[in-house]
Amino acid sequence: MAIHGVEDFRRALGAARRVTVLSGAGVSAESGVPTFRGAGGMWRRWSATDLATPAAWARDPGLVWEFYDYRRQRMAEVRPNRAHIALAEFEARWTAAGRDFTLVTQNVDGLHEAAGSVAVTRLHGSIWHVRCVSCGQVTPNRDVPITPAFAGAGSPDPATKTRWFGPGDLPFCKCGGLLRPHIVWFGESLDAQDIGNAVAAASRCDVFIAVGTSAVVYPAAGLIPRARAAGAVVCEVNPEPTPATPDVTVHFSGPAGEVLPGLLDGLPG
Ligand SMILES: [Zn+2]
Structure with missing residues (x-):
């Protein structure tokens, strides 16, 4: 499926059953973390x-x-910003519609939970x-x-x-x-159950959204090609291109708090 813009992406997302999101520091930057x-x-x-x-x-x-x-x-x-809130509200609507949602985060600040997100896998503690x-x-x-x-x-x-x-x-x-x-400190391993949950969620989703992550810190960055290999539509939201950009289905350029509400609000409708 060719996806060229917001409306194409929202159509693909609306048709999905399982969605996995990977969030990185860019999501919290707008909160001043x-x-x-x-x-x-x-x-x-x-x-x-x-x-x-x-x-x-x-x-x-x-x-x-x-x-x-x-x-x-x-x-x-610090307080949750529009990106955290858009994700939490999307999760509530999505799961109420009986669909599957997983949020995997590299952030340690607790702002997703403060915004109301429930299914959060914290890769870095x-x-x-x-x-x-x-x-x-x-x-x-x-x-x-x-x-x-x-x-x-x-x-x-x-x-x-x-x-x-x-x-x-x-x-x-x-x-x-x-x-x-x-x-999880530098030089320490990620919790095996957390990374297992993240890999499973990346492997089984229909749509994978990577937001505010530089896609250079492994193993989190490896979730993006894994989702793509498993056949998911992979969407990246970041102000700058990343090493993953050439391999994603669609890249939306901009801060998470400005872009995410336009992608997620109102879905699944
Ligand atoms: Zn003790």
């Missing part, structure tokens, strides 16, 4: 790739928690959950600061007068184990 990638993404003298690692955690969990506490302070202030390093239990946690010791801490300014956060300052599980951010 800090990305910590590229220039300007520094926290003091570190980049996220220095601190969001198992090695950084092993060296100084207090410093890693101070960095994440700062991120949680910032993310506590959640800034609003903590995990015990001893018993493995994952629990929701919205405490900002994460413990009283971090009150007033976390400034990104390199000139900040810093202090060291020791065991008495850190969050602990009921079992006595240290709690860490429930985030």
Whole structure:
């Protein structure tokens, strides 16, 4: 099926039974979520790739928690934008019509859930959950600061007068184990069940929508060719072309909050 514009795409979407969406940082950028990638993404003298690692955690969990506490302070202030809302409202109409919907996200900010999305697979974890390093239990946690010791801490300014956060300052599980951010760090594997769900959803859908993702971070980026190989109509929404653009069925250029409502609103009709 040749798809050349919004109306063609909406016709294909309206005829679909199963829809899978992959969302990336571009969806949250319009809400003002800090990305910590590229220039300007520094926290003091570190980049996220220095601190969001198992090695950084092993060296100084207090410093890693101070960095994440700062991120949680910032993310506590942001709200879902029109892209999150368009997806949540589409899911509600779509599933009410008895059709299948899966949202796979690379974002850790919880904004899809805040907008009302239900079927969310979080490939890279959640800034609003903590995990015990001893018993493995994952629990929701919205405490900002994460413990009283971090009150007033976390400034990104390199000139900040810093202090060291020791065991008495850190969050602990009921079992006595240290709690860490429930985030997939650089060098760590994705949860096998999460990636399994995502691959299954990409493989069985009729329409696959990749939105706000640079399509360079694997294995998430691999979902796009997988959906295409399985015969899905693959739609990409992004302000810029990506490495996946030559292989998608149709590319819509623009910010997610401007483009998605025009693609999804009112469907399935
Ligand atoms: Zn525990």
